[in-house]
Amino acid sequence: MAITQKDLPHLSEREKVMPTKKVFVKTYGCQMNVYDSERMIEALAPVGFDETTSIEDADVIVLNTCHIREKAAEKVYSELGRIRQVKLARQAEGKRTTIAVAGCVAQAEGQEIIDRAKVVDVVVGPQSYQQLPSLIFEAETQGRKIVKLDFPERDKFQDLPKRTKPRQASAFLTVQEGCDKFCTFCVVPYTRGMEFSRSVGDIVQEARSLVEQGVRELTLLGQNVNAYHGEGAGGNSQSLAQLLAALGEIDDLHRLRYTTSHPNDMSDDLIEAHRSNSKLMPYLHLPFQAGSDRILAAMNRKHTATAYRSLISRIRVARPDLALSTDIIVGFPGETEAEFAETLAMVEDIGFAQAYSFKYSPRPGTPASMLEDHVPEAVQTERLHRLQALLEGQQSSFNASCVGQVMPVLFERAGRDTGQLVGRSPYLQAVHANASETLLGGIHPVEISIANRHSLTGVVL
Ligand code: SAH
Ligand code: SF4
Ligand code: F3S
Numbered sequence: 001m002a003i004t005q006k007d008l009p010h011l012s013e014r015e016k017v018m019p020t021k022k023v024f025v026k027t028y029g030c031q032m033n034v035y036d037s038e039r040m041i042e043a044l045a046p047v048g049f050d051e052t053t054s055i056e057d058a059d060v061i062v063l064n065t066c067h068i069r070e071k072a073a074e075k076v077y078s079e080l081g082r083i084r085q086v087k088l089a090r091q092a093e094g095k096r097t098t099i100a101v102a103g104c105v106a107q108a109e110g111q112e113i114i115d116r117a118k119v120v121d122v123v124v125g126p127q128s129y130q131q132l133p134s135l136i137f138e139a140e141t142q143g144r145k146i147v148k149l150d151f152p153e154r155d156k157f158q159d160l161p162k163r164t165k166p167r168q169a170s171a172f173l174t175v176q177e178g179c180d181k182f183c184t185f186c187v188v189p190y191t192r193g194m195e196f197s198r199s200v201g202d203i204v205q206e207a208r209s210l211v212e213q214g215v216r217e218l219t220l221l222g223q224n225v226n227a228y229h230g231e232g233a234g235g236n237s238q239s240l241a242q243l244l245a246a247l248g249e250i251d252d253l254h255r256l257r258y259t260t261s262h263p264n265d266m267s268d269d270l271i272e273a274h275r276s277n278s279k280l281m282p283y284l285h286l287p288f289q290a291g292s293d294r295i296l297a298a299m300n301r302k303h304t305a306t307a308y309r310s311l312i313s314r315i316r317v318a319r320p321d322l323a324l325s326t327d328i329i330v331g332f333p334g335e336t337e338a339e340f341a342e343t344l345a346m347v348e349d350i351g352f353a354q355a356y357s358f359k360y361s362p363r364p365g366t367p368a369s370m371l372e373d374h375v376p377e378a379v380q381t382e383r384l385h386r387l388q389a390l391l392e393g394q395q396s397s398f399n400a401s402c403v404g405q406v407m408p409v410l411f412e413r414a415g416r417d418t419g420q421l422v423g424r425s426p427y428l429q430a431v432h433a434n435a436s437e438t439l440l441g442g443i444h445p446v447e448i449s450i451a452n453r454h455s456l457t458g459v460v461l
Contacts, residue, residue, distance in 0.1 A: 019045070033065075035221055043161060044060070104192070107149055108191050108365075122139050127156055127193060165213050177193075180194055195223075197228050203230065216252065216410060245273070248278075255426075291341075325354045334375075360375070399451035409424065411439050411444065412424065
């Protein structure tokens with residue numbers, strides 16, 4: 001198709017091309033990648049692409065990748081091996097397939113990806129994917145490999161088309177991107193770049209267009225979302241609490257969430273918002289990473305275990321029923337058994353409704369990867385098992401405490417069994433209930449009857 005992105009502004013709604021090609025997108029990693037994948041599909045629609053869930057039908061295959069741990073990055077290469085077979089099979093039928101690697105592995109490895117996997121045509125970083133239509137067009141017409149890893153001056157959101165129909169009543173919205181914290185284990189400051197906040201006006205506009213199309217819950221995304229400091233209408237910088245207040249004004253938007261936060265950016269006004277903003281859900285994901293002050297310092301987290309504990313107490317005063325989630329790393333270089341015990345003690349003391357826990361994985365280019373006193377894999381594994389047993393126990397008892405309660409549930413999608421819908425409680429638990437499809441996209445009272453480890457089952461009242 002001889003349409004490049006440059007031509008797009010000249011196409012009116014009526015003139016936009018009918019879909020003639022298919023794109024398959026596979027997403028790895030965090031919620032921001034989920035959001036970015038949706039935006040990539042939206043960016044490709046005006047040049048004639050429709051999304052497909054069948055890889056064999058795809059004219060363009062995009063892998064939106066994650067570099068956070070070694071396993072995540074390696075998955076991409078095994079997938080590219082499988083994709084090579086798909087490309088060859090399609091070639092035998094006379095069909096062309098263009099392969100793009102996007103996301104954080106693209107940013108971290110660039111040209112290396114093409115050297116290692118010749119099947120790849122386009123490598124595009126998280127700040128350049130708005131150019132995907134023209135990059136694909138160039139690769140196809142010029143038959144050459146393209147690597148695009150710029151951090152352009154102009155924010156990419158300005159060049160993305162308007163939001164099209166969201167799939168569910170709950171949607172993600174990126175409000176902040178990048179990170180300047182430089183935790184010593186983490187690749188994100190290198191793959192996503194420096195902290196950047198979108199303006200309040202832009203975000204409210206995107207939120208309104210999502211709400212007009214049926215969205216009732218928004219999760220604001222950022223690698224450091226509570227460091228948000230976007231420009232407000234008067235040109236002043238606005239905090240996340242102020243942004244949440246502005247979004248709270250949108251009538252048909254009923255629920256607000258945000259993720260992921262850094263403890264040091266939990267400002268007083270944000271804590272207060274957990275008391276006063278009635279649309280802000282009683283759930284907070286706040287990583288603490290480790291319970292030992294020596295490890296926290298080696299991680300460059302810039303807070304102590306005591307500071308985390310007292311922060312949680314303050315937030316719980318503002319919102320007593322707050323459900324907490326966290327991220328924890330075990331086996332950071334040099335972590336002793338006694339230091340790991342401090343991580344267990346933190347979990348015991350705080351009590352988490354759910355959590356993510358990981359074995360430390362050295363990442364190329366990060367300061368921690370130069371440290372030598374590695375914790376042996378077997379010790380990491382054993383510590384992770386002990387930690388996860390404790391966390392799963394806490395999750396089970398939190399879920400069990402919900403039995404008998406009536407909770408407002410936002411139904412998002414059909415369940416596995418016929419006649420069943422799945423939604424989310426205010427505390428982000430998945431809730432299954434028998435319900436008519438007409439309830440999809442709305443918030444309904446559900447009496448919880450069964451608690452499972454990772455979900456709840458209930459009856460619609
Ligand atoms: N922006 C988020 C974290 C993004 S990465 C924040 O600051 O909290 C998600 C989680 O992956 C981190 O919280 C951390 O627990 C984990 N993680 C990051 N780098 C890691 C590494 N090198 N090894 C193991 N886990 C890691
Ligand atoms: Fe990574 Fe730390 Fe930034 Fe989170 S705060 S994205 S863990 S560097
Ligand atoms: Fe992974 Fe990049 Fe997200 S490394 S966790 S996809 S910011």
